[in-house]
Amino acid sequence: MESIYNYTEDMLKEYWISKGEKSFRAPQTIEWLYRHQITSFDEITNMKKTVIEELKKDFTLGTLECVTHQKSKDGTQKFLFQLEDGNLIETVLMHQEYGYSVCVTTEVGCNMDCQFCASGMKKKLRNLETKEMVLQILMVAKLANVRVSHVVVMGIGEPFDNYENVISFLKIINHPLGLEIGARHITVSTCGIVPKIIEYSDFDLQVNLAISLHAPNNKIRNQLMPINKAYPIEEIIKAIRYYINKTNRRVTIEYILIKGINDSIECADELATLLHGLNVYVNLIPYNEVVGKPYERSKKEDMVAFFDWLKKRRINVQLRKEQGSDIDAACGQLRSKHMKS
Ligand code: SAH
Secondary structure, three states, X not given: OEEHHHOOHHHHHHHHHHOOOOOOHHHHHHHHHHHOOOOOHHHOOOOOXXXXXXXXXXXEOXXXXXXXXXXXXOOXXXXXXXXXXXXXXXXXXXXXXXXXXXXXXXXXXXXXXXXOOOHHHXXXXXXXXXXXXXXXXXXXXXXXXXOEEEEEEOOOOOHHHOHHHHHHHHHHHHOOOOOOOOHHHEEXXXXXXXXXXXXXXXXXXXXXXXXXXXXXXXXXXXXXXXXXXXXXXXXXXXXXXXXXXXXXXXXXXXXXXXXXXXXXXXXXXXXXXXXXXXXXXXXXXXXXOOOOOOOOEOOHHHHHHHHHHHHHOOOOEEEOOOOOHHHOOOOOOOOXXXXXX
């Protein structure tokens, strides 16, 4: 039986109409699932018994089993969840001044093979279903007892390699009768799958886009990110321009600083030239070292110099503070240590 958390409003409408019910049952269902967060269909009070019986016949609610829940000194929390098929995924909750933000995982493993990343050390076993992403939000909110106001799709996996399910997930968490997470509070991060960036630009919701660039030219990027051979930097910049024209929204450029690889002043200058005139915001991220990988974090003074150079060249930039590194929950540290392979 299928979980009802896989269903967007449109899918629920279709379902209810096929049952001879009116389409208003769809928003009603959403309210019960995400506003009241029912744990059994029997808790629904504004539907006839026979209608509820139909729901029970056709759907499960489903849950994720929380295997471990760790708390960092800085307030970051990490959850290890077990899926129905036994696979394990990680989800991170961050406390920011503006609210609570969840970092969502989209795949079991990842196929992108970015050389510096821990997650890609496990090959992708499968896409997460929509419900498994929705449940990450519901479960974290419940277990930590918080209201989730922001979502970043930056956990394990490449969201644009699981596009359909991610889009359904975004529609569900954004629904005004449900979790009501504002589109402007949602960011999807991609390693640069160009056709999907274009498709995403045409998507109705005004959700944010982040690009993991990490290099100012193809030579360095090819070394770090094999996906660059399929979609080189010029193509990515073209796609970013398309997204900005289409949505009028600023794009976040993520750039990890790796010692001796991409952290020189020449790199900063080349990056500034590449991004010149584009409505982007550069997030400089200190590299988190990964056991078994040869890369090291840049020296503090090199990070500052890189930052200053971009500033001088009038690029919007911030040097990000890391969170949760003491519980392996910082950027790129998620790795599902216990994942079956
Ligand atoms: N596949 C998507 C989202 C998941 S990765 C993407 O590539 O954007 C989330 C971010 O963490 C990406 O920018 C990724 O490049 C970065 N990252 C991966 N490993 C890291 C590490 N060891 N230290 C810092 N950031 C890392």
